[in-house]
Every structure is written in C-alpha cells, then in structure tokens.
Amino acid sequence: MKDSLPTIFHSTFDKVVGWLHTFVDMLPNALIALLVVAAFGFASRYVARGVESLVSRISNHRTINSLAGTLARISVIAFGVFIALSLLHLDKAVTSLLAGVGVVGLALGFAFQDLAANFVSGVFMAIRRPFNPGDQVEVDGRLAKVCSIELRSTHLETLDGLSVIMPNRKIYENPIVNFTQTPDRRLDVEVGVAYCDDLETVRDVAKNALADLPGRNEDRDIEVAFTGFGGSSIDLVVRTWLGTATQREYILTRSEAIIRIKKAFDQNGITIPFPIRTLDFGARDVGGERLDTVLGSEPSNDAASHAAE
16 A cells, blocks of 8 residues: 555656646647637627628618627637637547537527527518518508517507517518508599499599599599499499508598598489399299289289399
8 A cells, every 4th residue: 555655646746747748838829829819809899890880781670780790700709719729739629619519509409490480580581671660561461560670579569559579480471561661552442333324424423522532642543443244233443542551541541532432422313222132923934923922912013023122
C-alpha cells in the first residue's frame, strides 16, 4: 500500500504537468481564438444592421426585419465560434456540436410542427403582405377587420365586434378577400318585373333610380341586364359600381339601392310580381278533375279550369 502511493502521486503529477505544457503550447492559439470570436462578434452587429435594412425593403413588418437581423448576427457569431474551436484543434467537438444541433432541430421540428408552420406562414405573409392592419378581409368565411399581425397568429375583429385570433397557417392556406385594397366594388341588385311591363321603360327607370345613389362611382355607367324568363316574372339585374369596397358601406348602399328601385317602380306602375302557381283541374285525359266537381259547385268562367294562388 505504501509503495502504491508514490506511484499514484507521480502519475497524477505527470498528468498535471502534461496539462500545463499543453496549456502553454495552446495559449497562442487560445488568444487567437478569442480574438476571432471577438472580431466576429463585432462584425455581427454590422451584418445584422445590413440584413435588417435589406429585408425592410421587401417587408414592412418590424418583427420580421428584427428577426432576420438577429438570425444573421447569431449565424456570424456561430461561424466565428466554429473557427475558434478549429484553431484549438477541437474539430471533433465541432462535428459533435453540429450533429447535436441537427438532432435537436429535427426533434423540435416534429414536436412543434404546427408552431413552426404558423411561424413560417407568418414570415411569408409579412413578405407578401396580403393585408395590413385596419383592412377589412374575408378569411375562412369570416368578415373581419385586421387588428394586428404577429409571427404566429393574426388578430381579427368581426363586424359584430367579436375578437378572433386565427393561426397564420390557416390564413395562408385559404383564399383571402381584401375589401380595402380594392378601390371599387360592383353592386348587383336582382329583381323581377311582370310580363306585361315594357322592358325598355323598366331599364330606363332602373337606371334613373340609381343615378344619384350615394357612394356610386359616377365614372362608370349603370348597367341593366335582363337575365331570363322566370316562372312569375322577367328577371333582370341592375349593376353599378361603388367608390368604396368596405363591407359596411356595401350593405348600406345596397339597402338604399333596393329602396330606390322599389320606389321608382311603384311611381311608374311597374309591377314586381309575387310568385304565381297555376292549378289546372281540367286535364281529363290524364285523370284530372274539374274545379266545380272538386268544389261541388257550378263552374264560373275561368275558375272552372284554372286557379291561381
């Protein structure tokens, strides 16, 4: 036991001495490595500013611009750290570190794939800019005003005052209707007139009814198109263009247009007929019965064979 103690002592002393020699030999490389990390850290600030300025030309989203600058800065610093480790002859450590980062990134990608999808969608939305805060949009069947756009979600306010937080992936994958970016919007009013009315008069009356409609784009003509022969009426559509595309103005202007068309038709004796059904009880050759037989009374004029309701 006594003989083994000096052996252990000498072995430990030799290792410490070897470490000291290695430290002294690596000291110049260590100083150079520190200078490399410091230089890359200093340069990363200017790289981040340049990247942020470059990204701001295609995106007005401050969060995206700041994120791009931060990622650029981290990338530059990480590159400097890898060079420093190589100077210290720690290439295996660099390889292990990269492999570990890859494995961790893959695991996080599977664990937070929905979060990552929303994040990536938010980035693409910031670049494409399909809408801006304050715009009125229709997304996933919802009519709402955009309150704020974040990297993972978009805050909306519906027309009836409800707050909706929608994931960016759902917005990016569905059609988006922006009522604010479009300056004009067409207003269609469908109506039917009686078969006995003069269609040219109907067309002129409908145009005059909407001539001074509030909010109408006067640079575009009012159009009246007859669309077909309906079961109870001749159908037509009155088309005009509005100077705004917001949903609220569209609904109010459409209501005013309907009121004006109805009032103008009434003043000019134009009939908007009710749905009509004709019942024929006189088709005896196919087993029909006469109306007087069904009612048990004498036939009177056309009522014996037809009834309208």
